[in-house]
Amino acid sequence: MLQKVERYTIYANPRDTHADENLAVIREGFSFWAFIFHVFYLLYKRQWLGLLVFLPLYVSVLLLGDYANVPAYVVAILQLGVQVWLGASTYDLHRAQYELTGWKLMDVAVAADELAAEKRYLDAKHAT
Numbered sequence: 001m002l003q004k005v006e007r008y009t010i011y012a013n014p015r016d017t018h019a020d021e022n023l024a025v026i027r028e029g030f031s032f033w034a035f036i037f038h039v040f041y042l043l044y045k046r047q048w049l050g051l052l053v054f055l056p057l058y059v060s061v062l063l064l065g066d067y068a069n070v071p072a073y074v075v076a077i078l079q080l081g082v083q084v085w086l087g088a089s090t091y092d093l094h095r096a097q098y099e100l101t102g103w104k105l106m107d108v109a110v111a112a113d114e115l116a117a118e119k120r121y122l123d124a125k126h127a128t
Contacts, residue, residue: 005110008117009095011103020122024103025114026094035087042090049100050086050093058082 011024034041038058042050061082065075099105107124111117 003112005112008109008111008114009105010107010109010117010121011095011098012106013103015102020125023106023118023121024098025109025118026091026098027114028091031087031090034090035083038083038086045090045094047090047094047097049097050090053093054082054086 007028009026009028011026012020013022016022031041038054039051042054058079061075061078064070064078065072095105107121109117109120111120
């Protein structure tokens, strides 16, 4: 039977003495939850960089409809486009936030879930 696998990036904080116990595993791909719940998702995941990028963009689309007399259907299409962009790039924004705070990319793993990706990374690290 075929098993669904996804790609994950694994980050470690170089300032942490127990880096193997405090890994960040970030999935790649589209985030349906970020697409649907956008601001709430970013707040829940503490993606401040994502909020700094998303909110001005989303608010400018809303203001475009209010003050520039753009038809409502165009504003709706633009809102949908911004939400699709966020769903497609939320994991990239999450990775960028880790890199800006000093975390280092350790590996890329293909696994069924986050726990399996972390296990695969730790097994490969300790095998050498």
